[in-house]
Amino acid sequence: MHQRGRRSEVVPGRQGLSRRTFVASALMAEFALMTRIARGQDSQPLRVGMVRPLTGRFASSYAPLFVAARIAIDEINSAGGILGRKIEIVDEDDDGSPAKEPGVMKKLLDEGVGVVLGPVGTSQALSALPVATNAKMIVGSGSFGYEAQDGAKYPYHFQFIFNNFVQAAATVEYIVDRRRIKKVGIIQETTGWGQGYGLGIVDELKKRGLSPVAFETFALSATDLKPHVRNVQRSGADAFVLGTSLPPTSALLFDAIRSVEYFPPLMVGASGLMGDVLLDILPPDVLANVYAAYLRAFTYTDAEPPGARQLAYVKKILKYPESKGQEPNSAVSPFYDFLYVLKHVVEEQKSFDPDKIKAGFEQVHDFPGMFGSLSITPENHCAVPPNALAFIKLSSARDPRAMGCFRERVES
DSSP states (O other), rough: OOOOOOOEEEEETTTTTBBBHHHHHHHHHHHHHHHHHTHHHOOOOOTEEEEEOSSTTTTHHHGGGGGHHHHHHHHHTTTOOOBBBOOEEEEEEETOOOOHHHHHHHHHHTTTEEEEEESHHHHHHHHHHHHHHHHOEEEEEEEOOOOGBBBSTTTOOOOOOOOHHHHHHHHHHIIIIITTOOOOOEEEEEHHHHHHHHHHHHHHHHHHHOOOOOEEOOOOOOOOOHHHHHHHHHOOOOOOEEEEOOOOHHHHHHHHEEEHOOOOEEEOOOOOGOOOOGGSOOOOOHHTTTTEEEEEEGGGGOOOOOOOHHHHHHHTTTGGGGGGGGGHHHHOOOOHHHHHHHHHHHHHOOOOOOHHHHHHHTOOOOOOEEEEEEEEOOOOOBOOOOOGGEEEEGGGSSSSSGTTTEEBBBBO
């Protein structure tokens, strides 16, 4: 008796192709697709949102901060991208307005963007983060606000810049502990950054049994700060804390200081004092008494020149015209280190899944960033430690060693 052979079932529309062969081919195709995605060899670029003011009063002030992003993206793409996917920027104009941020984030989400650089500004970032958090968008903003480091509240946001509380602690440590000055006057802008900085100064003074002898606030729309400066002058403050976040606002404050001729022995501020526009407002002998908190990685002393890596980075920054006059703000941008840590995390996790990226960020420890050694924990999403800050002489901007970005560090 002849044994009847097993009949091969032909797939309709696939002449001569058995169902078994068809299923096997389909499974192989699916496996190949998943392998390409896992290895980052999908042809689709990695779309990264860039939220910034392309129009409005903040456009020129914030533009330097995005130079670092462009440098990092060029470097990463030249090296093959992230898991083989090149980064493609999706620009969105937020006009620097907190009210516009939720709509901007929703628009990026609708366009399939899962990673966002920006927005810049503490108030702007805090307005954007609720939408981004609900959508599990990975965000590296330009927020200096202490709240933005909260890993429980904003689990998909990562802060790659020193925040206002860290700046405040460093400021009081320099004024009171190192310079032995106890009569401190404060002026702050009424932005999210300014309010956090001012309150941080008050808290740090309180820890030392002190209170500010004057505390003045002003809106960014103010056009005359002389009445505020006179009030601090009347208080007899020996140290004047300048709570401004943008060079144009700092210029208005410097003009008021010059006009009322209030020149205390020490004036201290933060990144808002780093614009070249300020260097010609105050007399040289007065400018010599103005100091600012700055990233230690971009400082030097007679015995310690800038590092080779930072020198190479600064040479790239200087090629961008939007950095002219605001080179320090380009140097301290959070986006360079954020993008490199993103690349490290994605390639370590072998995934673009937001929860896996989040988990990877929270395991970063002593990452060799441009700003120094960077670490993140589930609770604290600020990667930059307090010891990354130093105080610099504002007048050192005219030193040939400064190269626009570097500043001379003070050790006492």
